[in-house]
Amino acid sequence: MSNAKSLEELEQKQDFIRRHIGPSPAQVSDMLSALEVSSVQELIDQTVPASIRLEQPLTVGESRTEVETLSYLKSVASKNKVFKSYIGQGYHPTNVPHVILRNVLENPGWYTAYTPYQPEIAQGRLESLLNFQTMTLDLTGLDLASASLLDESTAAAEAMGLAKRVSKAKKANAFFIADDVHTQTIDVVTTRAEQFGFEIIVGKAEDAVNHDIFGALFQYPTTSGEVVDITDLIAGVQSKKAIACVAADIMSLLLLKAPGKLGADVVLGSAQRFGVPMGYGGPHAAFFATRDAYKRSLPGRIIGVSKDRLGNDALRMAMQTREQHIRRDKANSNICTAQVLLANMAAFYAVYHGPQGLKTIAQRIHRFADILASGLKAKGIALKHSTWFDTLTVVSDSKNDVTARAIAKGVNFATNHDGEYSISVSETTTRADVAELFDIILGEGHGLSVDAIAADVEANGSESIPASLVRDDEVLTHPNFNSYHSETDMLRYIKRLESKDLSLNHSMISLGSCTMKLNATAEMIPITWPEFANLHPFCPLDQAEGYQIMIGELHDWLINITGYDAVSLQPNSGAQGEYAGLIAIRKYHESRGDAHRNVCLIPSSAHGTNPASAQMASMKIVVVNCDKNGNVDMADLKAKAEEVSENLSCIMITYPSTHGVYEETIREICDIIHEHGGQVYMDGANMNAQVGVTSPGFIGSDVSHLNLHKTFCIPHGGGGPGVGPIGVKSHLAPFMPNHSVINVPGTNIGNGAVSAAPYGSAAILPISWAYITMMGSEGLKQATEMAIVNANYLTHELSKHFPILYRGRNNRVAHECIVDLRPLKELSGITEMDVAKRLQDYGFHSPTMSFPVAGTLMIEPTESESKGEIDRFIEAMVSIKGEIEKVISGEWSIENNPLVFAPHTQGDVLGNEWDRAYDRFYAAFPVPAVAKNKFWPTVTRIDDVYGDRNLVCSCPAVETYRD
Structure with a gap:
């Protein structure tokens, strides 16, 4: 009986892993058979160099069920104290319209788009x-x-x-x-x-x-x-x-x-x-x-x-x-x-409030500030300024007593300066709140009536905004801001826009290097809990105990996963993480009297953010060549490291490489850089092919950023948010970002900040926390292994029809592959852009196009796509190959074929005229699978040249709508 119960509990624990990982056991077996291996482990042995494979498993704990995870996290969140915030300083309580909360923030049609x-x-x-x-x-x-x-x-x-x-x-x-x-x-x-x-x-x-x-x-x-x-x-x-x-x-x-x-x-x-x-x-x-x-x-x-x-x-x-x-x-x-x-x-x-609604909100905020100011001045309270919009600064000898009374009532003021405290009212402030503020500041029995003061302010007018600064022009006159003020209209407007966009809830988005994988619903739920959503970043730390627990656990797990000694969660994008990591390297060299070390080696295949970030850190960039197999040219690396040895600051290298392979020489690369006094910055873009199998710290790197919006499931949101924390070895830990308002433990006092808030985009950290919790040590490793299985299966099947540009050991790839379209382009005149646009007719977003090599597609299926979806993508690519062959054979001309006219909209296909060399139905439904779930692009091929020559970056004029 106990064994049966244990088995049942184990199955429950692994339930989330099963749901996150797309392929079923039978599908995995079929893919392994196609790859001619007997097990996942055999494929990993063939793919990942033995010298960098972890000797010990991760220790982030066993996987937890969704119910367990959310129950525990709710108990953690409840330790946060959600006080009324009047702190201001760039952060204010707000009322999120529910129609936006439910249909945008909580809607995968909006948050999973690329x-x-x-x-x-x-x-x-x-x-x-x-x-x-x-x-x-x-x-x-x-x-x-x-x-x-x-x-x-x-x-x-x-x-x-x-x-x-x-x-x-x-x-x-x-x-x-x-x-x-x-x-x-x-x-x-x-x-x-x-x-x-x-x-x-x-x-x-x-x-x-x-x-x-x-x-x-x-x-x-x-x-x-x-x-x-x-x-x-x-x-x-x-x-x-x-x-x-x-x-x-x-x-x-x-x-x-x-x-x-x-x-x-x-x-x-x-x-x-x-x-x-x-x-x-x-x-x-x-x-x-x-x-x-x-x-x-x-x-x-x-x-x-x-x-x-x-x-x-x-x-x-x-x-x-x-x-x-x-x-x-x-x-x-x-x-x-x-x-x-x-x-x-x-x-x-x-759009929802419109210009008048927004003005009403702003006027209400300002009026409450006027009422509060009028009452305080009537009682002899000194205000620092005679003008304001929403924030009053009080000059007071009793600041400590007042702020203590505020804390006792669950209220936060800003207290940055001696003898002063500030109160910022907001959209959420009510008359009852103003009365409470009078009680806190003046004590009980002050005798003020909010209604009476409001009437007096109304009768006498306000001079708290100088007459010369009162806005007198109209704003937001465009129809989009004046048409959708009922919830019915707003709901339909949001849905109309959503319907124009292809997101992960439609189909696989196979962007190499961008890791568009499942953002599980259970991971997303906590971000809108009031205990996480409604805290000011500068509230006292004892009010953010739940955040500190969650952040602390995530911090420790990321240390275990990366093999580093410390992590900073402040950077709120991957590129910002690069910047923070390079600053840590610079400060480390300076602390050792090596401020002259300013050369950054970067392989020619690197992400564009690498040289851009190095430039922001005032480093001199020296490019290292890659060999014909896409790996770092070791002879060139050794020569350039020797040449710049005295001034070498670091190398920025991506692993697995930007070309999608596990380079065999990665440990040697780290050793060469260290021998010449440099540091190794390992770009974390492809960390999803390391977790549980290897780690940057184990390989020999000194610092990495992690794309939590890639490897750890924070969704792309149509182009953001992202989170890019950095992990570092102990010698770099003192040089991670701190913050001038809230000190970040473990970093040097005086270290500058790279983001406005001490923990960056803290509200979305529960997503990655929940992912790691529900996957556990075993699931995280399985995710990496399955990403490798899916990528190699995709590569194997596509290689029957297209050349694959780079492969690693045993002819394997890591988590992505690069399909070379240049030979077909040379024969047909069909470009990689044509292929990308034609994929839209098949219901797919294009893979990464012309990066890192022009004329190619970099394809990454991720671990959360099933074999069925991968096969559907393969079918689309093979069908497009057949279309290109018809151009090569002369059946279709280069000017008249479905690729150069792609994508096809409903209006295009149903138009009165059709002078194409191919059938209308074929244009829209090139394979039977498309008819089952047709996604229609809403515009045809866009003219980029016209757009750049006629730059219009605001909503089109009203006349356009009338026409």
Whole structure:
């Protein structure tokens, strides 16, 4: 009986593993048979070098069921104390409209989509991002906006970089930051400046003109709440040929004059309070706008309006040649993941409320601040400023007593300065809350009536926003912001956009190097729990005990998985993790008197973020060649390591390689770098082919970032959020990021921050925590093994029809393969782009195209796709090969075939005219499987050249809709 019970419990424990891993045991057996091996272990033995295989299993624990996992995590979350937050400083409580919460944040149609590199099947999220850009332009008063950045503080750092690139004050090397900018922003910008070799000057805003600078940053309103007319400050900065940057509160811009109208060159900020929970610091989308003249220096992505093949308006990412993965060390920024899901939430919030609804929310917030201020002043309480939008700073001798009373009532104030505390009211503040604030500050029996004060404020008007700064222009006039204010209309608008996008809930997204695998529902559930969603990142640590437990467990598991000694969870993207890791290497060398070590070796096959990140860390990049098999050319590596030995800082290398193989010489590569005094940075992009089988620390690496949004199941969200923590060996641990507001244990005091919040995008860490918990040591290893099985099976079947560019030992690949389309292109004229677009007609997103080798497709099935789905993809590729052969044979001309006309929309197929050499039905339903689950692209092939020549980056004019 006990044995039967144990077996039943074991099966329950393994239930999640079975559901995460796509292939059934029978399917695994069939794939192994095709590969002519008798077991998974035999395939692993053939594929992964024995010298790097772990000798001991992982020790993250046994797998837990979904019920056990969520029950335990709920008990952990309950240890968080969700106080009413009046801390402000860039983070505010907000009401997430339920129609957005349920249908966007909790909807896999939105959170599993990939970055819109294939725009024909991404028109929904592209329209939403265009709404975000239009909203940004209207509120900031500038010409050009990006489709989101990582957070306000890193956006400010990007603004500094832009200022240096475009400023005409070429000899200046200093950037000025007003001392009333948010503390965390000063921290992050200072860290970035240190890497670039810029001088940072922090001082009174009016002192900016007294320095030789290339740019300056002001906060509007200030971090302590003051609303100041900065027109003259901006003009003064510009008179020195410097760039004036303004960090603005997005909600205040409904009432305050746009910074662009005050003359600002760059305006940035966080869109968090537009319907995105605080989440203990993130993820939150930053907005960023600048002048049209600086468009070539704008960081991040821009969504633009172009035309498709039939002349219809179609959206795409504009000016893609600016992207870091193409420009590499000449990129404007290393930013890769943005915050698309959160930007979409903010955009939908603006669409749902509309201009009048948003203005009403802003007016209500401001009115409560006025009521609170009026009551306090009536009782003799001194306020630091006479102007404000939502934040009052109280000057008080009894600060400690007041804040203690607040804590006793479950209320948090900001207490950054001696003798002062600040109160930021928000969308969630009520009249009862204001009455409670009077009780806390004045004590019981103060005699104030909120209703009476409100009536008095209403009767006498408010002067807390200077008349010269009251916004008098209309915003958000586009129909998209004025049409969907009932829940019925909003629901249908969200669904209409969702239906235009192909996501993981439609089909396999086989992007090599991007690991689009299952984001299990049980992993996603905790992120919207109030205990995780509603904490301010700067709340006292004893209120975030649940977060600290969850983060601590995740930290320890990642240490075990990576073989490192310490982990920082602060970086909120993979590229930002690279940056943090390189900073740690730089600081380590400096601590040893080796500040001159500044050369970074990078293989020619590396991800574009590698050289872009190295450039951001002010390293000199030396490219190492690869041999004909795609491996690092060892002779070239040895020669270059010898040549730069005295100045060698590090190597950045991806493992398994970017070419999808386990390089046999990886340990030797580490040894060579160490012999010459350098450090080994192992890019964690392909960590999903290491977990449980090997580890970067075991191999010999010193530091890696981990893409939690890849290996550890955080979804891509249409282009973000991501999380990119770094793992390091003990000698680098003291140099990981700290934070100026909340100290991060285990790092040196004074280490700068790389993100606005101490734990980066903390709200989505429960996803990876839950994945590791439910998989356990055994399941994590199985996931890696099955990724290898699926990839090798896919490679084996495709190799019957296409050349495979690179293979490792025993003719095996790691977790992905590269299909070489160049021979077919040479014979037929059909390009890799044509194949990518034709795959859309088969219901698939294209694999990674022309990376790392032009003219190829890099394909990664992941462990969570079943053999049936992989076979369906293989069928599509083989069918497309047959189509190409018809072009080669002359049956179809190069000008008239389904590949060059792909993708086919309903309108295209059902149009009155059809002069194609192939049948309409075949265009849409090339194989029977497509008819069972047809996904229709909503636009035909988009004209990239037209879009770049006619750059339009806001919603099309109203006339377009009338037409």
